[in-house]
Every structure is written in structure tokens, then in C-alpha cells.
Amino acid sequence: MKRLVVLGSTGSIGRQALEVVDALADEIEVVGLGARRDADALVGQALQYRPKAIALVEEQSAALVRSRVPQGTVVFTGREALTRLATQVEADIVLVAVVGIAGLLPTLQALRAGRDVALANKETLVAGGALVTREAARRRKMLLPVDSEHAAIAQCLRGESLESVRRVLLTGSGGPFLRRPIATLDQVGRDEALAHPTWNMGEKITVDSATLMNKGFEVIEAHWLFGLAGEQIDVVIHPQSIVHSLVEFVDGSVKAQLAPPDMRMVIAYALTAPRRLPLPSPVVEWDRLQLTFERPDPARYPCLGLAYDALREGGTMPAVLNASNEVGVERFLAGSIRFTGIARAVEATMDAHRPVSEPSLEEVLAADAWAREQALLALR
Numbered sequence: 097m098k099r100l101v102v103l104g105s106t107g108s109i110g111r112q113a114l115e116v117v118d119a120l121a122d123e124i125e126v127v128g129l130g131a132r133r134d135a136d137a138l139v140g141q142a143l144q145y146r147p148k149a150i151a152l153v154e155e156q157s158a159a160l161v162r163s164r165v166p167q168g169t170v171v172f173t174g175r176e177a178l179t180r181l182a183t184q185v186e187a188d189i190v191l192v193a194v195v196g197i198a199g200l201l202p203t204l205q206a207l208r209a210g211r212d213v214a215l216a217n218k219e220t221l222v223a224g225g226a227l228v229t230r231e232a233a234r235r236r237k238m239l240l241p242v243d244s245e246h247a248a249i250a251q252c253l254r255g256e257s258l259e260s261v262r263r264v265l266l267t268g269s270g271g272p273f274l275r276r277p278i279a280t281l282d283q284v285g286r287d288e289a290l291a292h293p294t295w296n297m298g299e300k301i302t303v304d305s306a307t308l309m310n311k312g313f314e315v316i317e318a319h320w321l322f323g324l325a326g327e328q329i330d331v332v333i334h335p336q337s338i339v340h341s342l343v344e345f346v347d348g349s350v351k352a353q354l355a356p357p358d359m360r361m362v363i364a365y366a367l368t369a370p371r372r373l374p375l376p377s378p379v380v381e382w383d384r385l386q387l388t389f390e391r392p393d394p395a396r397y398p399c400l401g402l403a404y405d406a407l408r409e410g411g412t413m414p415a416v417l418n419a420s421n422e423v424g425v426e427r428f429l430a431g432s433i434r435f436t437g438i439a440r441a442v443e444a445t446m447d448a449h450r451p452v453s454e455p456s457l458e459e460v461l462a463a464d465a466w467a468r469e470q471a472l473l474a475l476r
């Protein structure tokens with residue numbers, strides 16, 4: 097039995113992870129569940145899965161939660177709640193499925209405490225890739241990608257050596273604005289940006305998928321996860337979201353991984369790899385397949401270019417990319433800036449930043465805090 101802690105259990109990935117647990121109940125036991133503020137959902141999950149501990153970041157509902165969870169359940173609350181859950185409950189693997197920079201500290205601490213980490217949260221590797229991969233190597237712990245693209249690359253690389261890789265191609269649907277006239281992108285509404293054509297996800301990643309910042313993040317993550325240079329990582333638009341990524345080898349051969357767009361398969365693989373266990377998943381309908389691929393248009397997706405720039409500059413620049421994007425997306429979702437303002441805020445913040453090379457954790461967090469203020473100034 098693998099003992100699992102889920103950080104962000106009330107979100108899109110968290111809930112799907114619990115569906116995977118339902119399907120693999122003989123393999124995985126839930127020992128910890130954590131969220132930010134959705135107390136009702138967290139209590140419901142605690143009553144169903146009976147974890148040893150739960151964590152709620154926002155403290156307002158703490159007393160209510162304590163009175164409703166099964167007796168003996170430890171309840172952590174407050175800013176340190178997720179880190180305590182990730183380190184103080186005996187567990188084999190921690191699934192980090194919170195949104196934003198909030199994933200960085202719990203990931204580092206989980207690795208330090210000797211847990212393998214299944215990482216859905218992208219912002220962690222973008223902002224702190226060097227710190228996190230160094231910690232995983234030092235502790236000999238696994239960093240398992242919970243993202244269809246990186247899971248695809250990991251599967252294509254099994255049995256292969258890094259020297260035989262020429263490049264990887266990360267696929268992306270192109271989001272809801274693939275065909276929309278570029279001149280009208282500044283009129284995009286919140287609901288339009290949240291209407292992703294192929295994936296059903298949390299709000300932040302859905303907006304990131306519409307700007308293609310999400311794909312830019314994946315480029316940076318691929319660099320850290322697989323030790324590839326930026327020039328070896330390409331992005332290709334594939335609107336059907338069936339081919340989840342491709343690896344091209346030095347002899348010209350290409351491997352790809354295909355599956356219907358369903359994160360439960362990806363989560364299950366991260367939790368059980370290298371084994372594959374039967375799941376009640378949809379299957380690829382071969383007789384209906386129409387697979388198309390095209391290059392992303394840099395004018396349509398300026399965030400993708402900014403992510404490549406951040407990777408090239410290195411140091412604290414990717415943390416600044418991430419933090420200014422978090423502010424931009426938040427402001428867009430709140431209705432205070434236009435869709436195109438997100439890229440503008442990120443670009444202005446990056447332009448104003450002098451990156452620190454080989455940053456410590458404190459320097460990454462300082463760059464993150466600086467970029468948030470700077471992005472707000474840029475948006476005034």
C-alpha cells in the first residue's frame with residue numbers, strides 16, 4: 097500500500113486524484129488531505145477517505161472543521177498547514193496539486209522529509225527548478241510529473257539515454273483563441289478565456305492555456321525534469337490533445353505518447369509507475385482520429401516567447417515570469433485588466449528585473465515578492 101498525501105485535494109487535480117484512489121483502492125491509501133479555504137469539500141473528503149490528518153490554510157473555518165471531521169483526525173491550519181501535512185504525517189508520496197508559488201515550500205519540505213513528490217503544480221519548478229531538482233537528487237527522492245506532456249516525455253524516454261535525444265516537442269491545444277483574429281484578443285471576456293476546448297481544469301491554468309504561458313511553463317519544467325537545454329525543447333500546436341508530446345532522437349526516429357485527454361491516467365501513472373494498472377479510462381477512437389500539428393504564432397502567444405526568454409536568462413528571471421503572470425491572471429479574472437494586459441505586465445516586469453544567478457530559496461522568494469509589486473505598478 098502506498099501512503100498518499102494530497103495538497104490541493106479540493107481542486108481539479110486533487111479531486112481526480114481521489115477518483116484514481118477509488119479505482120486503485122488496493123494500492124493507495126490516503127493519509128493526508130489539504131486545501132486552502134474550501135472547508136466543506138475538505139470535510140466531505142475527510143469523512144470519505146478517513147486520512148490521519150487534514151490541512152486548511154485559511155483559518156476562519158478551522159473550529160468548524162475540527163468539530164466535523166472524524167475523531168482522532170489531526171487538523172493543521174494556517175500558513176504552515178500544508179508543509180506540516182507534507183512532513184509530519186508518515187507517507188510515501190506527496191501529490192502537490194495546489195496553484196501558484198504556494199507549492200514551492202511544501203515541495204521542498206516534502207523532499208527533505210524523505211517523501212517522493214508527484215508534482216502537478218507547475219509554478220514550483222518554474223520559480224525554483226534548480227532548488228527542487230537539487231533537493232530531490234540530494235535526498236534520492238523521485239520527482240514525478242503530473243502533467244500530460246511531461247508524463248508523455250518520461251514514457252517516451254524509458255529505456256533511452258539523454259545523449260540520444262535530439263529534441264522534444266511539447267504539444268498544446270492552442271487554447272480557445274487559436275483561430276480568433278489577433279486584433280480582437282484585447283476584447284476577450286473572462287468566460288471566453290475559461291472555455292478551454294479540450295481540458296477541464298482550474299481557472300488559473302485555463303487562462304495560462306489561453307495565453308500559452310502554460311506551455312512556456314512546461315518548457316521550463318522540461319528543462320529541469322529532463323536536463324534538456326532550451327534549444328532542445330519545441331512547442332507544437334495540436335488542437336485535438338491526443339498526442340501528449342513527442343521525443344525526436346538523433347537518428348531521426350520519433351516516439352510519441354497518445355491517449356484521450358484525461359488527467360486521471362496521468363495521475364495514476366505518477367502514483368504507480370513503472371507499473372500500469374487497469375483504469376476505467378476512455379480509449380482512443382482510432383477510426384475517428386484526425387491529428388493535426390502546426391507552429392505557434394509568436395504574435396498570438398507573446399507569453400510563450402517570454403517564457404523562453406526567462407529560461408535563457410535564468411537565475412531569478414523565471415520566478416519573476418511566474419509571479420508577474422500570477423498577478424496578471426488574477427487581475428484579468430477579477431475583471432480589472434484586459435486579456436492582453438497579462439503579457440504586457442509580465443514583459444514590463446521582466447524588463448525591469450536584474451536577475452540573481454544561482455539564487456537561494458530566500459532570493460527566489462524575494463524576487464517573487466518584488467515581481468508581484470512591480471507587476472501591479474505596470475498594470476496601473
Ligand SMILES: NC(=O)c1ccc[n+]([C@@H]2O[C@H](COP(=O)([O-])OP(=O)(O)OC[C@H]3O[C@@H](n4cnc5c(N)ncnc54)[C@H](OP(=O)(O)O)[C@@H]3O)[C@@H](O)[C@H]2O)c1
Pocket residue numbers: 103104105106107108109110130131132133134135153178192193194195196198216217218219242243244295296297298299300301359
Ligand atoms: N487541472 C489540470 O488538468 C492540470 C494539469 C496539469 C497541471 N496542473 C497544475 O496543477 C495545479 C493545480 O491545478 P488545478 O487545476 O487542480 O487547480 P484548482 O482546481 O484551482 O485547485 C487548486 C487547489 O489548490 C488549493 N489552493 C489554491 N491556492 C492555494 C494557496 N495559495 N495555498 C494553498 N492551497 C491553495 C485549492 O484549495 P481551495 O479549493 O480550498 O481553494 C485547491 O484545492 C496548478 O499548478 C496547475 O497548473 C493542472
